[in-house]
Amino acid sequence: MPTAGPVGIRAVVFDFYGTLARMVEPLPPDHRPIFDRRGLSAQGARWGDQWTVGPAEGEEHADHSVSELDYHRWELGRLRRRARDCGVPDGELEGLVEEIDRAMKAVRLELFEDTLPVLGELRARGLLLGICSNWFWNLEDCLREVGLDGSVDVVVGSARAGARKPHPLIYRTLLERCRLPPEQVLFVGDMWAPDVLGPLTAGMRSVHLSRPDPAVLGSEPPLVDGAARIRGLGELLTLVASGAAAGPADCG
Structure with missing residues (x-):
């Protein structure tokens, strides 16, 4: 003690x-080029600030924090829902959200x-x-x-x-x-x-x-x-x- x-x-x-x-530096890559490379510039413009896609201040998520796998699934699910709301086609969702997830965490x-x-x-x-x-x-x-x-x-x-x-x-x-x-x-x-x-x-x-x-x-x-x-x-x-x-x- x-x-x-x-x-x-x-x-x-x-x-x-x-x-x-x-x-x-180098800072995490901006999300816009990720969308642009996939021909999704319009959807990228709707996405908004790349730092606002995570949990909000004060948010509780205990049900998703039982393991690293469960938590990562929850993270990807949040990104997937946001991408779908921005008009990203279903065929582009998985690759897009996985790349965005990696980019957000590429922090030095x-x-x-x-x-x-x-x-x-x-x-x-x-x-x-x-x-x-x-x-x-x-x-x-x-x-x-x-x-x-x-x-x-x-x-x-x-x-x-x-x-x-x-x-x-x-x-x-x-x-x-x-x-x-x-x-x-x-x-x-x-x-x-x-x-x-x-x-x-x-x-x-x-x-x-x-x-x-x-x-x-x-x-x-x-x-x-x-x-x-x-x-x-x-x-x-x-x-x-x-x-x-x-x-x-x-x-x-």
């Missing part, structure tokens, strides 16, 4: 993408420069470390690829947990894995609802990371009780040491 930190904090849990890691990531030093310092202070992310089934593989394997104690991804932040199920899963009461867990992330409001509702404290160079553009609402805001992970060390995470604070 980790030793108690200031103001009772025993664990610090991080969002993954946008908080610890960002996307770098790298850690922010402050990630490893901050994780190392927090571990040296005896805190339990975790990652809780809305991500594909392969979250653990991605952590290994960027060099985070062994750097955290608990990993909870939405695909396996059965729900996406800010659904309560994913936070319950996280707290069960941490084996700590929520008031002893500090959640750090860059997105307001999934990483600040959701954890607060689950009883945790939260820190909103608002980087000057965000990986994802997000809102910066006024802080609420139980939350703080930082501009880089390095500021988290001072925040945790001082106990400022117990109430509204802006370290920027």
Whole structure:
């Protein structure tokens, strides 16, 4: 069991993408050329933003998260329904959705420069470390690829947990894995609802990371009780040491 930190904090849990890691080139291919190569340009124009085809924030999908195979079938089924709604002929559906699925997951990531030093310092202070992310089934593989394997104690991804932040199920899963009461867990992330409001509702404290160079553009609402805001992970060390995470604070 980790030793108690200031103001009772025993664990610090991080969002993954946008908080610890960002996307770098080559970026995942756009969906339009995939449609164009198949003579489906009109259908591709109806498809819309390639990043809006996955589960929505807060969506529960526990029935589809019982295994990797079941989850992947569900992913393909979502793409298939959307493609059909866009007018893709049945004969083109399977090849198209499988290629789109691969393209969406062809993500190259790298850690922010402050990630490893901050994780190392927090571990040296005896805190339990975790990652809780809305991500594909392969979250653990991605952590290994960027060099985070062994750097955290608990990993909870939405695909396996059965729900996406800010659904309560994913936070319950996280707290069960941490084996700590929520008031002893500090959640750090860059997105307001999934990483600040959701954890607060689950009883945790939260820190909103608002980087000057965000990986994802997000809102910066006024802080609420139980939350703080930082501009880089390095500021988290001072925040945790001082106990400022117990109430509204802006370290920027």
